[in-house]
Amino acid sequence: GAVVSQHPSRVICKSGTSVKIECRSLDFQATTMFWYRQFPKQSLMLMATSNEGSKATYEQGVEKDKFLINHASLTLSTLTVTSAHPEDSSFYICSATPGTSKAGELFFGEGSRLTVL
């Protein structure tokens, strides 16, 4: 099946610094990518939808200035957590869909665990 890769898988940073997480579709062009956040023992929460070449659409309650999303190419989307704080510690997961996919045919990255000290 299609492959989506995230990097880094784990990152630890100091409070106040910024962290960038990359999401790549390795064998297909992803016109749309999604970023989810998963808290312990909770469901995946959709943060934003990014479409290649346009601004991301953020879900209600997600701070646009804190979670910067860039979808500069059909195979790469990045999530930058700016001025990270301990409450931003979480598991971030990206998913991507080829433009010609069937409904719900999403491919997920392995996830990135962010720990902010």
Place this chain on the structure above:
Amino acid sequence: GDSVTQMEGPVTLSEEAFLTINCTYTATGYPSLFWYVQYPGEGLQLLLKATKADDKGSNKGFEATYRKETTSFHLEKGSVQVSDSAVYFCALLQGGTALIFGKGTTLSVSS
């Protein structure tokens, strides 16, 4: 809004036991329903799906039937294996392309 409710875990079973993980949904229309699985250290993978009422999705011995009358999509397997140990997520899709997930149910199978 639309939502998915899964049974609380963890679920602990012995090998070859019967598995049921309950999932119910709330949606205004007729969503497509999915089960995703997350094995330790890996990303989510689509396990099975059903796109309309009474459809049965099946894969790797797992089955789930889309029950509109009970708004349910319970996951079942007749005989689980140790390799089935994972976190299972029920999800729905209505319009758009963004899935709405349940909280996930951890399954642990011992030999």
